[in-house]
Amino acid sequence: MAVMRLGAGFLALLLSVFVSPVTAQELQWRHAIGIIEAPKYPQGFAHFNYVNVNAPKAGELKLSAEGTYDSFNPVVGKGQLAAGLVPRLSLVTETLLKPSMDEDGTSYGLLAEAVAYPDDYSFAKFRLRPDAKWADGQPVTPEDVVFSFEKFKELNPMYTSYYSHVLKAEKTGEREVTFTFDQKGNKELPAIVGEIDIVPKHWWEANGPDGKPRDIAKTTLEPIMGSGPYRIAAFSPGASVRYELRDDYWGKNLNVNIGYNNFKTVNYTYFNDDNVEFEAFRAGNIDYWYETKAAHWATAFDFPGVKDGHVIREELPNPFRTTGIMQAMVPNMRRPIFKDERVRKALSYAFDFEELNRTVFYNSYKRVNSFFWGTELASSGLPKDKELAILEGLKDEVPKEVFTQPFENPVGGTPEKQRDNLRKAVGLLKQAGYDLRGNKMVNVATGEPLKFEILLPNPTLEVVAVPYANSLRKIGIEASIRTVDSSQYINRLRSFDYDMTWTVWAQTRNPGNEQRQYWGSTSVNKEGSRNYAGIADPAIDKLIDMVIFAKSRDDLVASTRALDRVLLAHHYVVPMYYGSTARLAYWSRLTRPADLPTYSTGFPDIWWSKTSLQ
Numbered sequence: 001m002a003v004m005r006l007g008a009g010f011l012a013l014l015l016s017v018f019v020s021p022v023t024a025q026e027l028q029w030r031h032a033i034g035i036i037e038a039p040k041y042p043q044g045f046a047h048f049n050y051v052n053v054n055a056p057k058a059g060e061l062k063l064s065a066e067g068t069y070d071s072f073n074p075v076v077g078k079g080q081l082a083a084g085l086v087p088r089l090s091l092v093t094e095t096l097l098k099p100s101m102d103e104d105g106t107s108y109g110l111l112a113e114a115v116a117y118p119d120d121y122s123f124a125k126f127r128l129r130p131d132a133k134w135a136d137g138q139p140v141t142p143e144d145v146v147f148s149f150e151k152f153k154e155l156n157p158m159y160t161s162y163y164s165h166v167l168k169a170e171k172t173g174e175r176e177v178t179f180t181f182d183q184k185g186n187k188e189l190p191a192i193v194g195e196i197d198i199v200p201k202h203w204w205e206a207n208g209p210d211g212k213p214r215d216i217a218k219t220t221l222e223p224i225m226g227s228g229p230y231r232i233a234a235f236s237p238g239a240s241v242r243y244e245l246r247d248d249y250w251g252k253n254l255n256v257n258i259g260y261n262n263f264k265t266v267n268y269t270y271f272n273d274d275n276v277e278f279e280a281f282r283a284g285n286i287d288y289w290y291e292t293k294a295a296h297w298a299t300a301f302d303f304p305g306v307k308d309g310h311v312i313r314e315e316l317p318n319p320f321r322t323t324g325i326m327q328a329m330v331p332n333m334r335r336p337i338f339k340d341e342r343v344r345k346a347l348s349y350a351f352d353f354e355e356l357n358r359t360v361f362y363n364s365y366k367r368v369n370s371f372f373w374g375t376e377l378a379s380s381g382l383p384k385d386k387e388l389a390i391l392e393g394l395k396d397e398v399p400k401e402v403f404t405q406p407f408e409n410p411v412g413g414t415p416e417k418q419r420d421n422l423r424k425a426v427g428l429l430k431q432a433g434y435d436l437r438g439n440k441m442v443n444v445a446t447g448e449p450l451k452f453e454i455l456l457p458n459p460t461l462e463v464v465a466v467p468y469a470n471s472l473r474k475i476g477i478e479a480s481i482r483t484v485d486s487s488q489y490i491n492r493l494r495s496f497d498y499d500m501t502w503t504v505w506a507q508t509r510n511p512g513n514e515q516r517q518y519w520g521s522t523s524v525n526k527e528g529s530r531n532y533a534g535i536a537d538p539a540i541d542k543l544i545d546m547v548i549f550a551k552s553r554d555d556l557v558a559s560t561r562a563l564d565r566v567l568l569a570h571h572y573v574v575p576m577y578y579g580s581t582a583r584l585a586y587w588s589r590l591t592r593p594a595d596l597p598t599y600s601t602g603f604p605d606i607w608w609s610k611t612s613l614q
Contacts, residue, residue, distance in 0.1 A: 027116035029127065033097065033191045035105035035510045036553070044255075048103050049599035051259025051606050057245060059265040059609025061590070062287045064277050066458075067269050067486030071219035074197055075148075077156035077494070077528050078221035080487055082231075082241050083268040087197040091243045091266060092226035096126050096145070097194030098256045100604075101597030104322045105192060105510045108256050111140055111198055111227065117190045121181065124190035128175040133250040134200045135225050142171035147201035149179070149193070151216055152168070157494070157528025159162050163220040163516040170220060185549050188512035200225055200375070227251075242267045259577035260299040262608035270487070274460060285591055288603065294364040294461060297533035299586065310588050315581040322599050324372035324507035328573035329454070329468070331500045333534035334524075337450060338499075340433040344571040349425035350471045351574050354413030362465055365577035367409050371564050372507050374580065377557060379565040381406050385559035390546065399569040407568040409575055441476030451478035452499035457489040461502055464576070494528045502576075503532055511560055515544045519567060532570040540566060 031143040032039035047053055052252060063083070072078035074087050084091045097115070109115070112126040120317045132140040149169040152159040165183050172178040179193045194308040203225045204216045223232035226265050229252065232246040243266040255551055269286070271277035277297075282287045282303050284514035305311035331338040331347060353367045372380035383391050383402065391402055410421045425438065434441050434450055454465050460482060469479040479500075484492070492498055514530075516522055523529035541577070542565040550556035582601055592607045 014110055026452060028127065029114040029116045031114055032106060032108040034103070034114060034193055035188060035192065037103070037106070039106050039108070039389055040101070040103055041108065047255050047258035048102065048597075049591060050075075050595065050602065052593050052608065053259050055259055055262045055606070055608040058264055059262075059264055059589070060265045060267060061602075061604055061609065062267050062269070062285065063518075064280060064286045064289075065268045065276065066274065067272065068237060068270055068485075069241070070220060070221070070381060072222065072224045072232065073218070073220050075151050075155055075199060076222075077158060080490060082235070082265060083270075083587075084241060084243055086197055086226075090197060090228060090231065091176075091230035092224060092228045093197040094228045094251075095197055097191070101600040101602060104599060105191075105508065107194055109258050110193070110251070110254070110256055115190060115194065116528070120184040121187050121189060122184045123178055123180045124193060125172065125176055125178045126194070127173070128177070130175060132227060134203070134227050134232055135246065136200075136203070137248075139202070140227055141171070141201075142177045144167060144178050144201045145177040146171060146197045147204075149196055151199070151204075152196060156218055157526050158198040158517065158530070160444065160531050161523050161526055162192070162513060164516070164522065165513070169193075170346040179380065183549075184549070186513070188510070188548065192545045198227065198482070199590055200227075228425050229257070233265070238270065240267065240269045260605050262606070263286075263604065264609075266604070272457070281553060281585070282585060283424075283500060287587050289585040293583060294361040295580070297461060297583050298362045298364075305587065306585075310586055313583075316584065316585045316601055316614065317581050318596055318599060318601055319582050320374060320580050322371070322375070322509050322579055323379060324375040324509070325368060325407065325504065325578045326371045326507075326573065327368055327374060327576045328420065328502075329500055329530045329576065329579050330503055330573050331452075332532070333572070334495060334496055335452070335499055337452060338534075339433045341532055341571055342428040343434075343450075343573075346425040346475075347472070348423040348434075348571060349410045349428070350475065350477075351410070351468055352412035352418050352421070352471060352575070353409070353577055354411060355418070355468060356464060357577065358413065358527045361577070363591070365579055368575045368578055369407060369409055369568075371505065372560060373426065373509065373578065376507065377507070377511065377560040377564065379407070379568070382492065382564060383562065386554060387561045387565075390543070390559055390562040395543060396537050398566050402565050404549040407565065412511070422471070426475050436476050439476055449478060449482070450476070453480045453485065455492060456481060457502070458485060459483050465502070478569045493532070496527070496532070496534070501532060504578075505529075505530065508533055512548050515547055515563070516541075519572075520544050534540040535567075535570075535572055537570070592597055 002254045029146045029158040031043045065083040069080045069082040071081055074085050088474050089104055094111050096112040098110040099107045111128060111132050113129045114127045115124060117124040125285050128140055146169045153163050158507055162541050165181055167180045169177055172344055181189050204214050207224055210213045221237055229245060230243040231246055267528055280286045331344055333339055356364055357365055372378045391398060412418045412421055427440060433444050435444050456465060460574045465481050472479045517529050519531055519535040519540055521541050523531040524534055524536040546559035547563055590607055596602050
């Protein structure tokens with residue numbers, strides 16, 4: 001959504017608008033929110049169409065995770081959270097609303113039975129279900145919701161930015177919470193406050209087993225309590241964690257939960273080496289494998305489990321039907337060497353995707369050419385109609401080429417094309433004040449060589465980073481590669497302590513408030529934001545606000561394409577590649593509905609266990 005918008009003439013006005021006291025306007029209580037289209041399931045529906053209502057509640061699901069963990073606290077933006085507890089996907093905590101897997105941008109009541117908001121979207125009310133309970137039997141209260149919102153916003157930089165326009169949450173009835181916004185017309189805000197994971201205020205403010213007060217501002221390895229279907233049953237710090245399905249889960253017969261949560265236990269085992277992790281899957285000690293490497297998918301699945309039919313392989317487009325992807329190498333403009341746009345553009349000319357796709361990826365990928373690649377929100381060709389009008393309103397603030405040159409990635413794949421691209425890179429670097437002296441690209445004014453470090457979270461990415469560094473070396477740029485463990489990588493990413501890194505931004509078909517966290521000026525110095533490139537540009541801020549405050553779908557598409565076009569024209573990243581299917585392999589003791597939901601594989605939420613191999 002998610003996975004904030006405005007125009008030049010409206011900026012001062014919108015920033016000055018604060019919500020007036022709640023009026024006597026009659027509000028409509030709704031069982032669901034649909035941002036793109038109206039919800040398809042009516043009030044009181046029995047269950048989602050894509051589930052198996054007769055799926056057994058049985059069996060053990062054995063999963064793997066990479067690296068380690070040191071915390072069960074999902075609120076604080078510190079440490080490494082254990083698998084199974086990631087907000088919005090947690091087995092233990094729950095949100096006010098729950099997304100539908102066969103609709104895009106639509107959510108139904110979970111902890112909240114209904115939501116209401118006025119026509120100007122200046123606030124949103126949520127009415128909690130009377131039977132919503134914590135694992136200790138106490139009811140989920142408005143005080144819990146207020147506490148959760150305040151703590152997430154206070155203690156987690158990502159949520160500080162994401163909910164920057166939510167002024168407050170307050171109890172306004174026995175089972176009612178009201179969120180007040182500092183902007184009108186931001187249609188996404190009622191939906192995204194419904195995504196907050198709710199944690200129990202009374203538990204966090206009580207003493208722990210050691211007799212000392214719990215501290216929600218710190219990481220902890222005390223198993224947390226939630227309202228969700230599972231509880232933390234056992235763990236080995238940093239190595240494994242086991243979740244057990246709760247027989248007393250309050251919501252097991254709720255319509256949005258029918259056919260969900262079908263495994264009696266869910267076990268995560270951590271691995272520091274993905275080769276060892278895959279061997280555990282081959283041996284049957286892990287049930288499910290999501291393959292991210294094309295070469296591995298093409299060559300590594302010839303073991304007996306596959307040959308005898310006990311391991312099933314599938315490529316499914318479902319998760320990508322609503323997802324826009326930008327996978328890229330990202331130069332950090334907080335470093336002076338990357339501030340010049342010509343330097344950043346030169347870095348793209350050194351990346352030969354076509355050669356890598358042929359020699360490493362079995363021609364299974366496509367080059368990414370948009371920050372919203374794979375959706376109708378991606379820009380293409382030259383701007384026209386509404387998009388052109390938006391850009392003309394900012395013509396003195398955006399690169400001139402957005403009007404005259406469609407964005408295109410350099411094309412390589414042959415020695416001749418690669419040499420031509422490297423010549424263009426050298427030309428751009430000379431314009432930026434660099435010169436080749438011997439075999440070094442040197443800043444003419446300072447005599448300093450152009451060199452930087454590429455920070456990677458995983459050694460498997462070196463298969464791309466090493467050829468890229470070799471290509472840069474041909475034009476005198478020294479790019480060293482630094483692969484660190486997941487803990488160090490996350491900490492360095494949060495504090496923007498890198499020269500260049502590798503990342504993926506996933507977009508929904510309804511971009512909004514998260515865009516400020518990705519490329520807005522307000523996030524450039526906020527530790528933990530996803531503004532990895534260090535973007536702070538007034539025109540981009542205005543385009544983001546136009547996206548957020550779009551009054552129609554046409555306006556949203558036009559403003560998003562304009563934003564995409566300007567981001568591309570500034571060469572903030574070196575676009576890389578992606579696929580359009582999810583590659584799944586799993587042992588046949590797992591099974592799933594024959595017809596999966598349109599926009600998801602449904603794993604593991606609606607899958608279930610067989611008692612024996614078939």
